[in-house]
Amino acid sequence: MPKSPKSTAQSPRVRLKDVAAHAGVSVSTVSLVLNGAPRAEALAADTRERVLVAAGELGYRPNYLARSLRGKRTYSLGVLVPEISEGYTAGVMSGIEAELEPAGYTYLMVSHHSRATKLEESIRFLEDRGVEGLLVIGAELPGPVALPTVAVSGHRPIPGMTTVALNHDAAARGALAHLHDLGHRRLAVIRGYAGNVDAGDRWRAIQGAARELDLEIPPKLTVELRSRSYGESFDSEGGYREGFTIGRRLLETGEGFTALFAFNDITAIGATRAFLDAGLAVPQALSVVGFDDLGVTPFLNPRLTTVRQPLRDMGQAAARHLISHLDGGTPLGGRRLVEPQLIIRDSTGPAPG
Amino acid sequence: MPKSPKSTAQSPRVRLKDVAAHAGVSVSTVSLVLNGAPRAEALAADTRERVLVAAGELGYRPNYLARSLRGKRTYSLGVLVPEISEGYTAGVMSGIEAELEPAGYTYLMVSHHSRATKLEESIRFLEDRGVEGLLVIGAELPGPVALPTVAVSGHRPIPGMTTVALNHDAAARGALAHLHDLGHRRLAVIRGYAGNVDAGDRWRAIQGAARELDLEIPPKLTVELRSRSYGESFDSEGGYREGFTIGRRLLETGEGFTALFAFNDITAIGATRAFLDAGLAVPQALSVVGFDDLGVTPFLNPRLTTVRQPLRDMGQAAARHLISHLDGGTPLGGRRLVEPQLIIRDSTGPAPG
């Protein structure tokens, strides 16, 4: 005998109507007072007081569904993330949450798993649930969206959409300048997976910085990742293994190089292991720079030098832009860059020789 | 001049009424057909067809707000997590999401930051948003909740509430038996932070297993963590440092011991470092077992032996129980244990001597 979920003795909710009856006024009056509407100023102070007291005594709490249905505002946003379990996502989300909560917004989160069809489907899903805007993380949208949208991470410009992205130029310049200062001149690079939103921008930035600094990145020493394998995901093992084999392959090329700049920490760690296993000390024989700054990087041996993305700040900035558009009408559009930070630890050192 | 968010040319949504007009029937008919209500069977096949076509042509998509307001069901749940950026949370969430999405449920997530006041506030917040049930992760509820609730992680039994928890006995027995098999007899233990929901159960389980196996855990060699410092959080550095100092302190006691069982991986890693720095090889001089199985544990040096919690499964099980109650009336209550898995790597070895 299926039991209705409502069967849990749920004291019937107090409605505006109940408060009105208790205070001896009309429903409209109660609504006006409780919302602090400008019109409520015209009410007798005594009436306002009575309403407030009644609402307090009955423990009135508004029905957001009804309010939204009538009022057109839902104060809820949709957040599209690549994968909820990834460290990248978690970092950005913590910023989004920090910004949204005090602003009184809720959000619905859905993972798009980097699939275009799932992405579009999810957008419709969220629209249907009445979200007022979208926060899109780590995805390339096929085109403009009907809803106000702010994207986090590399995105080719779409009119009317703000993008919050890492300053890849600064990231590349910082890391490469550091290596250059240490005397390195020939560099291996692990490029991102082609489907990754950051891969293109980052690679261009690296090439630019290398040119500026007169660093050489031989084509034979640039490898592209075959899979996603972002940071602290639960399948980080794959990224590690890929880094490991890439590291070995780089050594086998026979090309001389003294430093490696990896697309992310996890592959950097894998490659480092390959180097160590081959008898090449890091950083004495070979320097390694990662990207992301996973929580554990400082505990590795050697502690990894890496570029930290301010993920939390990025999420926060994105959320802030969106609600300031929704609440205040600030126009959306353009790019906001956030600055990376080079964290120098023990995996980089003077070039040998 | 603040611009209304609605100003983005948003083609006015198609309502039931529009479909009705287009198909030449009443709103009720459309509703019946589109919902596949039993009553719709009584309608002429021709009419049903016309409605379906009309809905398709106009691209009708229901308004969930209106539907929920009228129908009493919102198909949304509230998820209370300790901290959105923690690996523990991310793992459980990925299971919850996997289960909820195909079932057509949405969820609102809020972090309680392990504060009781925030927890209660959040519950009210979620109730007000019309969630039909609650998934509570890593928190001790003060008492029964009006909403159907399933908890993940240790929770003293509350009537009418299901708890999905790790089988701590199995976890402790597995880890300790492994150490016992290797010849270890005197053990150091890092206990969890008192505020952690798992700390108590785990400690009791460890004591029980130690008694069974005749392993000694001298009081001087049991230390309690002072801070949370779960897994792959962004403040994991704190946990690492705490593990490091604890490791040093354990050595300073002068008490002999050959193995350490830590409350989590991050402190295990810190302690391991302290041991290595003191010239004690792991696992030759000292064995270390962690807990959680962070994504990077296999890449450490030595690779960490640890107890893996099936976080994703736990989230999935919790979500499944809740929706099967909501949809089918399955009664809630009791405890569902999930089994841990001991992952043997290189940080454990035969006891010296």
Next chain:
DNA sequence: AAAGTTTATTCAAACGTTTGAACTTTCGGT
């Protein structure tokens, strides 16, 4: 003392659904 104005409050429609009850039309049976 009628007309106008201000002050305080309420009416009632609307938001987009769902659904119990009511209404027509058609039909088979007498």
Next chain:
DNA sequence: ACCGAAAGTTCAAACGTTTGAATAAACTTT
């Protein structure tokens, strides 16, 4: 030819709010 039932469809209320327009009462103004 009439009745009762079956078949097909619609009415209208309800869910809990918000808000433009309307009302009533009290107070000015002339």
